[in-house]
Amino acid sequence: MPTPTTMRKRKPVAKEYTFTVFIEKTKGLFVAHALEAGMLAVADDQEEALFKVGKMLTRHIQFAEENERPEEIYRPSPQDVWERFARCKDQGEAKMLEQRSRFFAEDDSESLTLNQNAYAAYC
Numbered sequence: 001m002p003t004p005t006t007m008r009k010r011k012p013v014a015k016e017y018t019f020t021v022f023i024e025k026t027k028g029l030f031v032a033h034a035l036e037a038g039m040l041a042v043a044d045d046q047e048e049a050l051f052k053v054g055k056m057l058t059r060h061i062q063f064a065e066e067n068e069r070p071e072e073i074y075r076p077s078p079q080d081v082w083e084r085f086a087r088c089k090d091q092g093e094a095k096m097l098e099q100r101s102r103f104f105a106e107d108d109s110e111s112l113t114l115n116q117n118a119y120a121a122y123c
Helices: 046-066 079-090
Strands: 013-026 029-034 039-043 094-107 110-121
Touching: 013 046, 013 079, 029 046, 039 046, 046 094, 046 110, 079 094, 079 110
Parallel strands: 013 110
Antiparallel strands: 013 029, 029 039, 094 110
8 A cells, every 4th residue: 555655746747838920911811820830820910810829729739738649739830831931031021029928737737838939921
């Protein structure tokens, strides 16, 4: 039978995920790409697009963690999206829009941090 000295609580685990969000305007709509996750959200304004992709990322991470599938978290966007982001950034046309961190936890054993670096492109 376990004794108090052999029964130890699992130490809380803190995990941190960082994503780059690239927002571009296409055909009158704002498209927010979560580059490292291969996700995108579309909206009529850039704030709404950023909000939507942030919410998607949060749910995506929570699902992967709850189902013990961390390999599902990072699935990069297509190469052409990365190239557009790099080109805009190199030309000085991708401006830092915001840096945001979200902290969440499902239980006492684990906390998660989502860092989001958002760039708005004007190229």
